[in-house]
Amino acid sequence: MTSPVPTTLCEAFQRTAVIAPEAIALRTPGDRQSITWKDYSTDVEKVAAGLSARGIGRGDTVAIMMSNRVEFYPVEVGAQHVGATSFSVYNTLAPEQLSYVFTNAGICMVICEAQFAERIHSSGVALEQIVVLEGGIDGTTSLEELVAGGNPDFDFDSTWRSVQPDDVATLVYTSGTTGNPKGVESTHANLLTEAFAFESVFDIEFGDKITSFMPTAHIADRFTALYLQEVFGTQITSVADPKQIAPALSDLRPTIWGAVPRVWEKLKAAIEFSVASEQDAAKKQALTWALSVAAQLSAAKLAGEPLAAEQQAEWARADELVLSKLRAKLGLDRLRWALSGAAPIPPETLGFFAGLGIPIAEIWGMSELSCVASASHPKETKLGTVGRLLPGMESKIAADGEFLVRGPLVMKGYRKDVAKTAEAIDPDGWLHTGDIITKDEDGFLRVIDRKKELIINAAGKNMSPANIENTIKAATPLIGAMAAVGNGRPYNTALIVLDAEAAPAYAAKHGLADASAKGLAADPELVAQIKAGVAAGNQKLARVEQIRRFTLLPTFWEPGGDEVTLTMKLRRKVIETQYQAEIDRMYEETPGATVCEVNREPAGFDAIA
Numbered sequence: 038m039t040s041p042v043p044t045t046l047c048e049a050f051q052r053t054a055v056i057a058p059e060a061i062a063l064r065t066p067g068d069r070q071s072i073t074w075k076d077y078s079t080d081v082e083k084v085a086a087g088l089s090a091r092g093i094g095r096g097d098t099v100a101i102m103m104s105n106r107v108e109f110y111p112v113e114v115g116a117q118h119v120g121a122t123s124f125s126v127y128n129t130l131a132p133e134q135l136s137y138v139f140t141n142a143g144i145c146m147v148i149c150e151a152q153f154a155e156r157i158h159s160s161g162v163a164l165e166q167i168v169v170l171e172g173g174i175d176g177t178t179s180l181e182e183l184v185a186g187g188n189p190d191f192d193f194d195s196t197w198r199s200v201q202p203d204d205v206a207t208l209v210y211t212s213g214t215t216g217n218p219k220g221v222e223s224t225h226a227n228l229l230t231e232a233f234a235f236e237s238v239f240d241i242e243f244g245d246k247i248t249s250f251m252p253t254a255h256i257a258d259r260f261t262a263l264y265l266q267e268v269f270g271t272q273i274t275s276v277a278d279p280k281q282i283a284p285a286l287s288d289l290r291p292t293i294w295g296a297v298p299r300v301w302e303k304l305k306a307a308i309e310f311s312v313a314s315e316q317d318a319a320k321k322q323a324l325t326w327a328l329s330v331a332a333q334l335s336a337a338k339l340a341g342e343p344l345a346a347e348q349q350a351e352w353a354r355a356d357e358l359v360l361s362k363l364r365a366k367l368g369l370d371r372l373r374w375a376l377s378g379a380a381p382i383p384p385e386t387l388g389f390f391a392g393l394g395i396p397i398a399e400i401w402g403m404s405e406l407s408c409v410a411s412a413s414h415p416k417e418t419k420l421g422t423v424g425r426l427l428p429g430m431e432s433k434i435a436a437d438g439e440f441l442v443r444g445p446l447v448m449k450g451y452r453k454d455v456a457k458t459a460e461a462i463d464p465d466g467w468l469h470t471g472d473i474i475t476k477d478e479d480g481f482l483r484v485i486d487r488k489k490e491l492i493i494n495a496a497g498k499n500m501s502p503a504n505i506e507n508t509i510k511a512a513t514p515l516i517g518a519m520a521a522v523g524n525g526r527p528y529n530t531a532l533i534v535l536d537a538e539a540a541p542a543y544a545a546k547h548g549l550a551d552a553s554a555k556g557l558a559a560d561p562e563l564v565a566q567i568k569a570g571v572a573a574g575n576q577k578l579a580r581v582e583q584i585r586r587f588t589l590l591p592t593f594w595e596p597g598g599d600e601v602t603l604t605m606k607l608r609r610k611v612i613e614t615q616y617q618a619e620i621d622r623m624y625e626e627t628p629g630a631t632v633c634e635v636n637r638e639p640a641g642f643d644a645i646a
Contacts, residue, residue, distance in 0.1 A: 042233065043268070045225040046206055047118050047197040049232075050267040054078040056243055062266070063107040064274050066281070066288040070107050074270070077111060084115025085196065086187025091146065091166060095120025095199060098142050098208070102126050102149035102157065105249045105258075105275045108170055108180070112148050113253075113263065117206060118197040121145075122222075124208040125254040129597045132159035137217055139164070141453055142208055148180070202226040208452055209256045209404040220452030221256075221404040230445040231260065231407040232268040234427040238412050239293070239374055239398075243270035246291045246371075250276040252603070257379055260408040261295055280538070283307075286368035294369070295376030298386065298507070299605065301397065303539075305389050306514035308363070327359035331392030339388045339420055360394050369395055374415050376400055380606070381484055381503050383511035384421040385577075391420070399423050401484055405461060405468055407446045411482050422481040432476070433467070439488050440474035441467040473501075490609055492523045500582050502609075505529065508577050509584060513570030515539050515563070518594045518601060520612050521584065522620055530623040531587040532616055533567065534594050555591035564589055564633060571635050586623045587633050590616070 043049035054062075058075035065071075072080070093099060099116045101123060103109050109125075116123035126138055139147070139162045146166040147157055154174050157167060172179025206225045210218040235241075249262035262273050271293070276285045282300070312328060315321035330351050337344045344352065364370040377387070378400040390397050396415030401423035402408050413424030426432055430444035443466045450458035462468050473485040485491075486501035493499055502521040509531070510516045517536030523529035535557055544552035549560060557563050567589060575583040594600040600612050613620065623632050 043229060044202045045117075045197075045200045045204070046114075046228060046264065046267050047200050047225075049229065050078075050081070050114055050117075051197070053243075053267060053270040056270055060244060060270075061272055062270075063110055064272070065107060066274060066276065066285045072107055072110075080111035081115045081118060082193050083184045083187060084111050085118040085193055086189075086191040087183040087185070088116060088119050088121065088146075089191055089196065090186050090188050091183065093119055093121055093145055094196075095204065096122070097145045098122045098124070100124060100126055100139060100142060100144045100147040101253070102128060102147060102153045103170070103253070104128060104150065104277045105251075105253065105279075106277055107273075107275050109253060109275070110263070110266075110273070112180070114267065117200070118193070120196070120200045120204060122205045122208060124210075125252070125259070126210070127252055127254045127597065127603050128153065129603060130156075132156055132161070135160040136162050138210055138220070141217075141220055143453075200225065202229075203449075205449060207259065209259070210254065211404050219454060219457060222449040222452055223256075223404075223407050224449050227407045227446060227448065228260070228264050229268065230429065231409065231427075232264055234429055234446070235260075235265070235409055235412065236269065237428055238414055238424070241265060241269045241271065241293065245269070245271045245293050246274065246289055247271055247293050247295075248274045248276050248282065248285055248289060248291060250279045250282050250285070251297070254603075255379075256402075256404045256408045257295065257297075261376075283368075287366075288368070290368050290371045292371050292373055293375070294372060295378065297379045297605075298377055298382035299380075301377055301382060301386055301390065302511065302514065303536075304367070305386055308367075308393075323359050324363075327355040327363070328392075330355040331360060331389075331394075333392070335385075335388035335392035338391045339384055341419060356394055364394060372396075374398060376412075378402065378409070381507050383507045385511055387420045391415075401472075401474070401482060403470065405448045405470075406442060407448070410442060410446060413481070419477075419479075419481050422477070422483050424482065425480045426482065434474070434476070435469075437488065438473045438485075440470045440472050440482075442470060443467045492521065492529065493525070494523050494529070494581070495525055495527045496581075498581050500529070505578060505582050505584070506531075509571055509574035512574035512577075513567055515543060515567060516570070518605065518607070520600075520607055520609065522613070522623070526624060528585045529582065530620070531571070531584045532590055532612065532619060533571075533587050534590050534592060537593040537595070540593075554593045558589045558591040568633050568635060575635065584635055586628065586635065588619050588623060588631055589633065590619070 054074045059073050061071050062074045062077045063072040099121045113123050148168040151169050151171040154169055167177040168180055168183050169177045170180050202225050204225055205222045206228055207223050208220045210220050249258055251258040265271055266273055274289045276282055312324045333348050334344055334352050375397045377397050382399055387397050398412055398415045398418050400409050400412040402410040411424045411426045418424050432442050435441055447468045471488050473488050475483045486503045490502055491499050492502050505521040506519045515535055516533055518534050520532045521529055535554055540557055541552045571584050596605055597603040600608055622628050
């Protein structure tokens with residue numbers, strides 16, 4: 038007897054693939070590649086047969102190292118169907134990092150693009166099987182050869198049906214701000230519970246369109262662009278270069294979409310810059326008017342108050358004449374809802390897009406909770422909160438303010454690390470999230486910060502560095518990353534680095550020959566703009582939270598580098614050690630030329646892009 042809901046991802050995929058076999062399941066921008074559900078299903082079976090012939094079966098572990106591309110999906114789902122644990126590694130990992138992850142995971146095979154084969158060999162791990170998509174590399178097998186080697190008598194149906202709900206479907210290696218990454222084990226049951234709980238909050242339909250542009254090693258991309266697809270039949274557009282997401286959105290016109298806060302902040306800055314740079318006087322006037330009307334709706338949303346009737350009528354007119362066309366230009370005119378997650382986002386950014394008619398829900402979760410743990414549909418959420426806990430989960434707040442969660446989304450454990458698993462999940466099944474989160478009378482959650490990262494100043498005042506940083510960054514689009522400092526100090530300071538993508542555009546716009554971080558950090562006009570932006574951001578912070586001084590560092594912080602993780606989380610202890618001299622200088626009585634004093638009141642701040 039067939040159960041009303043699937044019990045494994047394999048069963049979910051098999052049910053989904055027959056709904057509309059000729060519908061497009063996977064594509065790339067411009068339809069340079071596209072695969073129907075029928076062909077997708079056939080490819081999954083061929084990959085499964087090939088893997089089985091190579092001895093890969095239930096309980097084995099397969100690593101994948103690819104950019105975002107359609108070939109990833111049959112490989113990943115094919116591995117699931119033989120009962121293997123299939124996971125992705127970050128493409129930026131160095132050989133020694135690959136060595137740790139491969140060894141900890143206990144992989145039997147790695148499937149990769151040709152560009153990564155040499156680095157995988159350099160990891161020093163004795164790998165019996167390396168499968169390369171393109172082929173032609175000594176000591177490897179091509180994907181074509183793997184598929185061709187499948188046993189024609191392979192019993193595909195009984196193989197995938199033998200997969201069990203408690204089998205580990207994937208590993209997600211947390212990028213970690215200290216030490217080696219931990220391999221989070223998520224089961225089929227975990228991920229299916231996540232999918233159905235998420236769908237109960239957000240309406241998801243077969244054929245809904247979404248992109249895959251974040252690393253597939255990150256749980257956010259795996260969940261939104263892989264597991265939701267298997268369960269509900271979304272159409273995925275794979276975007277190999279995340280820098281090309283803007284034209285990809287115009288090409289796809291997604292119905293559902295998600296991004297990290299930095300992407301939304303850059304999109305906001307680009308819109309504002311476009312309006313400010315409009316040369317046609319009539320168009321500029323119309324855009325300026327429409328944004329002013331949108332700002333009224335934004336302010337109402339942020340205040341949690343309804344818009345007055347006359348303002349609603351004006352917004353409807355602005356939407357008909359201008360805002361709807363702006364959404365179409367962005368490729369977001371068909372969007373029913375959008376997500377922001379992985380880090381806190383300034384409520385002002387959410388309000389800005391709400392004013393444009395682009396509904397964004399801020400979510401909260403972690404790899405240890407199968408991805409999303411709290412959410413609310415944009416129609417009913419409160420800006421500045423991360424929604425309510427998903428159905429089936431329970432929570433409590435510890436005496437020190439740490440948020441604890443229990444329920445079916447909690448991971449099976451950390452791979453080969455019983456001690457760290459016991460630290461994270463207590464004997465009663467409560468996952469200690471490490472986050473300070475409050476809950477209001479309506480059940481909406483508000484993330485304060487990581488428990489270990491709170492600033493406690495010399496006067497004993499507790500502050501959230503993430504809140505300070507996000508507020509300042511929202512006012513200064515050129516900032517790529519920022520570390521607020523003030524623990525045990527009399528006031529707060531900050532280390533600031535420029536956005537590596539925005540820097541060349543700024544240099545070109547201002548006629549600067551040197552677009553390096555060192556060259557721009559020495560430009561007086563840019564420093565003045567950063568200074569004015571920090572002052573403007575300060576006005577949205579309590580006086581004790583405000584940044585008094587900052588240092589603009591002559592470097593960029595690259596994802597996966599010493600200072601930030603691959604997901605751009607700050608490695609605060611490393612930063613404090615590495616930049617101890619710069620930090621100490623900001624607290625000297627006479628700090629020197631590299632330290633900027635911030636006016637307590639903003640003067641003549643102009644937004645930059």
